[in-house]
Amino acid sequence: MRTAPFVSTAPALLEVRRLSVNLGPVPVLSDVSFTVSAGERVGLIGESGSGKSVTALAVIGLLPEEMSATGQVRFDGEQLLSTSERRLSELRGNRISMVFQEPMSALNPLMRVGKQVGEVLRVHRGLRRAQARARAVELLARVGLDDAGHQARAFPHQLSGGQRQRVMLAMAVACGPSLVLADEPTTALDVTVQAQVLVELRQLVDEEQSSLVLISHDLAVVSSLCDRLLVMYGGRVVESGATAELLARPRHPYTAGLVATSGAVSPDRARDGRALPAIAGTVPELGSFPTGCVFRSRCDRADEHCELPPVLAGGDHQVACWHPHTHDAFGGPLETPAPGGATVDSGAPR
Amino acid sequence: MTSAAPGDLAATAPLLEAVNVTKSYGPRRSFGPRPAVLALDNVSMQVHAGDRLAIVGESGSGKSTLARLFLALEEPTAGEIRFEGATLDLRRGAELANLRRAVQIVFQDPMGSLDPRMSIGESVAEPLRALRIAGDHKARVDELLNAVGLSSSAARRYPHQFSGGQRQRIAIARALAPRPRVLVADEAVSALDVSVRAQVLNLIDDLVDRFGLTLVFISHDLAVVRHLCTRVAVLYRGHLVEQGPAEQIYQSPRHAYTRALLQAVPRLAGPPPRELAATATHAPPPQPGTRPPGS
Numbered sequence: 274m275r276t277a278p279f280v281s282t283a284p285a286l287l288e289v290r291r292l293s294v295n296l297g298p299v300p301v302l303s304d305v306s307f308t309v310s311a312g313e314r315v316g317l318i319g320e321s322g323s324g325k326s327v328t329a330l331a332v333i334g335l336l337p338e339e340m341s342a343t344g345q346v347r348f349d350g351e352q353l354l355s356t357s358e359r360r361l362s363e364l365r366g367n368r369i370s371m372v373f374q375e376p377m378s379a380l381n382p383l384m385r386v387g388k389q390v391g392e393v394l395r396v397h398r399g400l401r402r403a404q405a406r407a408r409a410v411e412l413l414a415r416v417g418l419d420d421a422g423h424q425a426r427a428f429p430h431q432l433s434g435g436q437r438q439r440v441m442l443a444m445a446v447a448c449g450p451s452l453v454l455a456d457e458p459t460t461a462l463d464v465t466v467q468a469q470v471l472v473e474l475r476q477l478v479d480e481e482q483s484s485l486v487l488i489s490h491d492l493a494v495v496s497s498l499c500d501r502l503l504v505m506y507g508g509r510v511v512e513s514g515a516t517a518e519l520l521a522r523p524r525h526p527y528t529a530g531l532v533a534t535s536g537a538v539s540p541d542r543a544r545d546g547r548a549l550p551a552i553a554g555t556v557p558e559l560g561s562f563p564t565g566c567v568f569r570s571r572c573d574r575a576d577e578h579c580e581l582p583p584v585l586a587g588g589d590h591q592v593a594c595w596h597p598h599t600h601d602a603f604g605g606p607l608e609t610p611a612p613g614g615a616t617v618d619s620g621a622p623r
Numbered sequence: 624m625t626s627a628a629p630g631d632l633a634a635t636a637p638l639l640e641a642v643n644v645t646k647s648y649g650p651r652r653s654f655g656p657r658p659a660v661l662a663l664d665n666v667s668m669q670v671h672a673g674d675r676l677a678i679v680g681e682s683g684s685g686k687s688t689l690a691r692l693f694l695a696l697e698e699p700t701a702g703e704i705r706f707e708g709a710t711l712d713l714r715r716g717a718e719l720a721n722l723r724r725a726v727q728i729v730f731q732d733p734m735g736s737l738d739p740r741m742s743i744g745e746s747v748a749e750p751l752r753a754l755r756i757a758g759d760h761k762a763r764v765d766e767l768l769n770a771v772g773l774s775s776s777a778a779r780r781y782p783h784q785f786s787g788g789q790r791q792r793i794a795i796a797r798a799l800a801p802r803p804r805v806l807v808a809d810e811a812v813s814a815l816d817v818s819v820r821a822q823v824l825n826l827i828d829d830l831v832d833r834f835g836l837t838l839v840f841i842s843h844d845l846a847v848v849r850h851l852c853t854r855v856a857v858l859y860r861g862h863l864v865e866q867g868p869a870e871q872i873y874q875s876p877r878h879a880y881t882r883a884l885l886q887a888v889p890r891l892a893g894p895p896p897r898e899l900a901a902t903a904t905h906a907p908p909p910q911p912g913t914r915p916p917g918s
Contacts, residue, residue, distance in 0.1 A: 320816035463681035464843060468887035490817055493889035520892050534821045540845045540873060540888045549850065551821035555786040
């Protein structure tokens with residue numbers, strides 16, 4: 274059990290380097306690089322079209338056929354992008370597992386859920402039918418399914434959304450994976466159920482000492498669970514850093530906007546009649562993001578510098594921006610944006 | 624006042640009111656394998672002019688059913704819906720036309736509520752034609768599109784040419800076309816990207832003030848509700864478990880379910896869910912048709 278913030282010193286379990294994915298001529302991901310250490314929990318935050326789900330699919334080798342990937346995905350030293358489907362099948366559900374948003378479409382509607390959980394163990398661990406059945410019931414009990422012995426005999430449609438997502442969690446951790454990828458695992462659930470499933474997800478990855486990549490559009494959800502955040506926009510990582518640091522001192526104007534909006538909409542914040550801080554414009558369609566900085570069409574700091582793509586740079590707290598926000602040493606409030614973004618902050622990557 | 628009630632009564636009567644409303648779906652008598660599903664059970668609620676009322680609850684709470692009853696899209700199984708003090712009767716066309724004009728709704732998914740083959744201009748003007756409202760429809764469409772932050776040229780385009788946030792603006796423009804007094808928003812910002820959600824919330828906030836609208840905001844999101852609304856009603860499995868001024872509900876919630884709901888809202892860098900585990904409700908999720916114990 275961890276209490277202190279995670280400090281990554283161990284060699285990376287997952288190393289993604291310059292990963293780009295194209296859909297025909299349209300770039301979906303561009304030059305995405307990040308690492309996940311053993312036991313680390315990393316949040317991937319972004320809106321529709323940011324490329325966060327595609328990143329996970331590329332890692333696990335489940336990209337749609339019409340997409341092509343270049344770059345490197347190294348898992349425990351093994352290059353996954355070029356490995357065989359057979360090898361990927363050995364890894365998936367075993368050492369790397371994935372939890373999707375909609376369990377109803379990820380579960381087999383014609384198979385009892387206990388059998389589906391057991392199937393993972395029969396395939397990867399060679400358990401016999403009876404052993405697999407018994408182990409499946411244990412796993413279902415562990416993810417908080419009441420009366421697991423009985424529920425194991427249910428078909429997916431007989432369970433609630435929260436129960437189905439627990440079944441997915443049981444399948445994901447059945448083989449004690451090193452890495453769990455969870456793509457919006459609680460987005461389709463009710464608020465109270467979401468809170469419970471997040472608790473269970475966290476306990477499971479703690480107990481299994483698995484690394485977690487949690488993908489969500491909800492900054493509050495990822496910030497409560499993850500040590501480190503990667504902010505994605507337009508198929509690129511625009512900022513990354515430790516969760517507390519990123520929330521207190523967001524440097525990219527997009528992150529700053531997200532943090533401001535998410536902070537202003539809170540059940541703990543009384544109505545004051547003032548307008549919410551909002552990010553101007555809308556998320557462009559896939560393929561129509563601007564050249565150079567992908568955010569510049571919506572950015573109040575954009576100027577001619579931004580016609581060139583900024584590089585993700587910095588130490589533990591990285592940002593891809595020509596005019597990032599700066600903060601005083603005490604983590605004071607954001608300075609007001611320079612009019613027209615005329616000045617380039619000293620910390621800007623050149 | 625267009626109400627049929629005497630003047631002194633009309634002054635105090637709520638604009639919209641649910642009186643002991645029960646709504647069940649399915650067979651009328653509950654024998655056989657499938658009993659009727661009780662979506663709302665004896666719910667009473669008042670909406671006064673100028674209110675910003677939130678109806679909150681999870682799936683199966685009955686919040687959307689209540690919206691459908693307020694809009695007279697359905698009739699209650701028992702109890703009644705009153706508009707300006709008069710009981711709604713789906714068989715009385717004139718009264719109904721009056722309500723249709725006065726109460727308008729914005730749904731969660733504008734792609735499902737905008738006709739893909741109608742231009743935006745036609746869609747926004749449709750309620751004007753359907754309700755036989757005279758006047759220069761083209762000018763009114765222009766005015767509405769500008770009010771929701773779109774240019775007049777949007778009228779010639781089609782829904783697929785807009786983003787989710789823009790389509791929701793169009794849906795709001797159409798809802799405002801007949802100059803309603805009540806705007807019902809059913810999870811109107813739930814499907815929007817975070818960065819766009821704030822814009823649409825600001826727009827709704829602004830329009831409610833500008834046009835003196837009464838807002839009925841249906842949502843599962845207690846964070847958004849606190850920002851926008853002044854009164855809150857909490858539904859759980861068809862029961863109204865708590866209602867009152869927003870500040871009272873948020874600062875001293877009385878019902879255990881309201882407390883659980885508030886506690887479950889993810890907070891920005893809030894306490895890790897582990898600390899919530901002890902307090903989060905472990906009751907099964909609300910299922911329509913089942914009665915919670917003790918309520």
